[in-house]
Amino acid sequence: MNDKSKERIPSSDEVRDVSQIDGESVRFGTGWISGVIGIALSGAGLFTVLCIQFPTILTMPMLRDYYPLPIIRALLHVVLVSGFLFGVLSLSLRRRKIFGGVAILFALIAGLLGGAQIQMEGVVNGAENQALPSLSLDWFLLNLMFWCAVFIPLERWFALRRDQPIFRHGWRTDLAYFFVSALAVQWVTIITMKPAQVLFAWVLDEQWRTSIGKQPLWLQIIEILLITDFVQYWAHRAFHRIPFLWKFHAIHHSAERMDWLAGSRLHIIDIVVTRGLSYMPLFALGFADAALLGYGVIVTLQATLIHANVRFKFGPLRYWLVTPQFHHWHHSDEDAAIDKNFAVHLPIWDWLFGSYYLPGDQWPASYGVKGDKPPEGFFRQLFWPFKRGGA
Numbered sequence: 001m002n003d004k005s006k007e008r009i010p011s012s013d014e015v016r017d018v019s020q021i022d023g024e025s026v027r028f029g030t031g032w033i034s035g036v037i038g039i040a041l042s043g044a045g046l047f048t049v050l051c052i053q054f055p056t057i058l059t060m061p062m063l064r065d066y067y068p069l070p071i072i073r074a075l076l077h078v079v080l081v082s083g084f085l086f087g088v089l090s091l092s093l094r095r096r097k098i099f100g101g102v103a104i105l106f107a108l109i110a111g112l113l114g115g116a117q118i119q120m121e122g123v124v125n126g127a128e129n130q131a132l133p134s135l136s137l138d139w140f141l142l143n144l145m146f147w148c149a150v151f152i153p154l155e156r157w158f159a160l161r162r163d164q165p166i167f168r169h170g171w172r173t174d175l176a177y178f179f180v181s182a183l184a185v186q187w188v189t190i191i192t193m194k195p196a197q198v199l200f201a202w203v204l205d206e207q208w209r210t211s212i213g214k215q216p217l218w219l220q221i222i223e224i225l226l227i228t229d230f231v232q233y234w235a236h237r238a239f240h241r242i243p244f245l246w247k248f249h250a251i252h253h254s255a256e257r258m259d260w261l262a263g264s265r266l267h268i269i270d271i272v273v274t275r276g277l278s279y280m281p282l283f284a285l286g287f288a289d290a291a292l293l294g295y296g297v298i299v300t301l302q303a304t305l306i307h308a309n310v311r312f313k314f315g316p317l318r319y320w321l322v323t324p325q326f327h328h329w330h331h332s333d334e335d336a337a338i339d340k341n342f343a344v345h346l347p348i349w350d351w352l353f354g355s356y357y358l359p360g361d362q363w364p365a366s367y368g369v370k371g372d373k374p375p376e377g378f379f380r381q382l383f384w385p386f387k388r389g390g391a
C-alpha cells in the first residue's frame, strides 16, 4: 500500500538538501544541532524554574498539586547543566554565536534564580482562590514534550514527505501559535465555553438534559462528534466563503508545510467564533462532563494528527473519519480542492453537503493560500485580517 502511494506523492519543493535549513548548514559538527539542543534544554529548564518560582501565575491549579518536586528538581539540575554545556559546544563550533549564546544565557538566568534549589513561594491552592486564571507555562512544556515525543518519531518513520525537516519553513510562526495557545489555554476555554454555558443551558427542559447526560458514554461521544462537526462544518464553510471571515481563516491556510505543529496556526478570532459556536449545542443538550472530556481528548488528538506529515491512509476507515489525507486536501492550493473537506471529525457532512474531495491514493502537491497571502510571523498575522485590503 505504501509503495503505491509513495509513487504518487510529489516530492516537496523545499530543501532538497536536508543538511540546509534557512540557507545554513546544519550538518553534524557545525554547532547547529548542539545549539538547538542547548536552547531546548536551557529553555525548558528556565521555564520550569519560573513555574516553581511563580506557581500561582504560571501553572494550572488543577495540575499544581500533582508535580513530584524532588524528581523535577533532580531532572532540572541535569537539564540546566547539559543545556549550558551544549551551548558552550555550539559556541566553539558555530560561526554564528546566537544559538550557543542564548542556551548559555537561559541556563545562567535559571541558575541566578536559584536553579534546581529554587524554593516554591506560598501557593494559593485551588482555582477558586484565584481571582483570574493563571497562564499555563507548565501546560506548554508538558504539551510540547508530549507531542514531540509522539510525532517526531512518527513523522520520521512514516513520513509523507521524507525531505521535510523538523525545522521546516514557517516553524517559528507555528511554534509561536502553539506557545500562545498553550499559555492561554485557561483563558481561551473560558472565552469559548462561558457564552455557550450561560446562554444555552436553559434551551432544553431539565428532564431532557438529564436523560441525554445519562446515555452510555460512547453514545454521548458519538453524538457530540456528530453535532459539533455539523456546527463546525458550517462555521468553517462560512469562514471560507465570506470574504471578511476568510481573512481570519486564511491564517490557518497560510501554512505551506504540513506537520503536527502546523495545525496550531489559528487566528484567535477563528478559534473563539468556531469553538464558541460548536460548544453551544453541547451545553444546550446537557451532555455529561465525562463525555465532554472524552470529546476534548479526541478533538485534540485528531486535530493534531490530520495535519501531520504522515502517510497513513487508514484503509476503509478514511471514508468514516477525517484522516491526514482528507485534511491535507483541505489545505491544498490546487483548484479542484479549494473549498472542500470542511469536516474535522466525520467526512459525512462534506459528503452530504457536496464538498467531499478524496481523489484515490493521491496527496496534494503543495499547500497554502491562493491569491492574497497573509504574511509570515505571529504578530503580523494577528493584525493582518484587520487591515483594509489585506495587503
Ligand SMILES: [Zn+2]
Binding pocket: 236, 240, 249, 252, 253, 330
Ligand atoms: Zn479551512
Ligand SMILES: [Zn+2]
Binding pocket: 252, 263, 307, 327, 331
Ligand atoms: Zn487545518
